Amino acid sequence: MQIQKSFNETSNGEGKLYLVPTPIGNLEDMTFRAISTLKEVDKILAEDTRQSQKLMKYYEIETPMHSFHEFTSVHQVKQWVDYLKSGHSIALISDAGMPLINDPGHPLVQSALESSLSVISLPGANAALTALISSGLPANQFSYYGFFPRSNKDQLEILDQISQRKETAIFYESPYRVHKTISKIREILGDDVLLVIAREISKKFEEYIRGSASELEEYLEKQPLKGECVLLVNGGSEIKQHKRVVDDSLSYKDQVLGLMDEEGLSAKEAIKQIAQYHQVRKQIIYAAFHELDQESK
Structure with a gap:
C-alpha cells in the first residue's frame, strides 16, 4: 500500500x-x-x-x-x-x-x-474527451479503446464487445484508415448505428461529422479526410446486436451453418465472416462448406 x-x-x-x-x-x-x-x-x-x-x-x-x-x-x-x-x-x-x-x-x-x-x-487537453462531450452521444458512460485494431480477428472481437455494451465507444484513427474502419463497423453493427468523427480538434479546420454508419461511409467515399480523427460509436439499444456464434471445435461448414441459423445470414455472407474470423481465404471456407475439399477442417 x-x-x-x-x-x-x-x-x-x-x-x-x-x-x-x-x-x-x-x-x-x-x-x-x-x-x-x-x-x-x-x-x-x-x-x-x-x-x-x-x-x-x-x-x-x-x-x-x-x-x-x-x-x-x-x-x-x-x-x-x-x-x-x-x-x-x-x-x-x-x-x-x-x-x-x-x-x-x-x-x-x-x-x-x-x-x-x-x-x-x-x-x-485530451482529444478523446473533448470529442465525446461535443459528439452528441451519451457521455455519462464511455469506454476508450485507443487506436482501432488492425487485424480482422481483433476488429471482430472488439466490435462484438461494443455490440453488447451500452456506453459510447471511443477510438483514435488515422484519416487514411477511417473509411475502411467505418465500413467494418457498418458490416458488423449495422447500417443505422450512430457514429461521430471529430477531426482537427481545436484547430482552424475543426469538424464534427455525425450520422449513421451508412451515411458516413457514403460521405467518405466522396470526401477523403485529413488530420487525426477521433471516432465515436453509439452504444446501447440502437446498435444492431450482432451475436457471433463461432465454435472453433466445429468444422468450417458447421460454423457457417451455425452463423446462418443464428443471424439469418446468407451462405455467402456467413462464409465471408467465418473467413474473416479465422483470417483465412474465403475460398477455403467456400470449399469446406460445399464439400469440395474433404481435407479441409
Whole structure:
C-alpha cells in the first residue's frame, strides 16, 4: 500500500515527477499552472523535442528538454529516477494531449512509484474527451479503446464487445484508415448505428461529422479526410446486436451453418465472416462448406 501526499514537502529532499498535458491543436489550450510548472522544473522530457520546441518558444519556456520515447532504455529510465531521487524535478509531456494516453511514459511513472517518488498529474487537453462531450452521444458512460485494431480477428472481437455494451465507444484513427474502419463497423453493427468523427480538434479546420454508419461511409467515399480523427460509436439499444456464434471445435461448414441459423445470414455472407474470423481465404471456407475439399477442417 502506498499513500502519496502530492503537495507536502518531502523531508528527504527528493524531487517530483509532473505529468503535464499539452495542446492538442491550438497552442493557447495551456493552463497557467502547466506553463509555470514547465518553467519551474529542472528538466522536461518530451516524446519529440523538435515538435515540443514550438510550444516552448511560444510560451518562452527555457527549461532544458530531453527526449523520452518508446525506445528509451531501462537504463535511461533508471537514470531519470536517480535524478529525481537527488532532489530534481521533471515534467513529462506528450506531443499533444495527456501524457501516457497512447504515448510513452508508463515505465518512468511505474519506476518512480516503485521508488516511492511523487507523481503529479496536471489536468488539461485530451482529444478523446473533448470529442465525446461535443459528439452528441451519451457521455455519462464511455469506454476508450485507443487506436482501432488492425487485424480482422481483433476488429471482430472488439466490435462484438461494443455490440453488447451500452456506453459510447471511443477510438483514435488515422484519416487514411477511417473509411475502411467505418465500413467494418457498418458490416458488423449495422447500417443505422450512430457514429461521430471529430477531426482537427481545436484547430482552424475543426469538424464534427455525425450520422449513421451508412451515411458516413457514403460521405467518405466522396470526401477523403485529413488530420487525426477521433471516432465515436453509439452504444446501447440502437446498435444492431450482432451475436457471433463461432465454435472453433466445429468444422468450417458447421460454423457457417451455425452463423446462418443464428443471424439469418446468407451462405455467402456467413462464409465471408467465418473467413474473416479465422483470417483465412474465403475460398477455403467456400470449399469446406460445399464439400469440395474433404481435407479441409
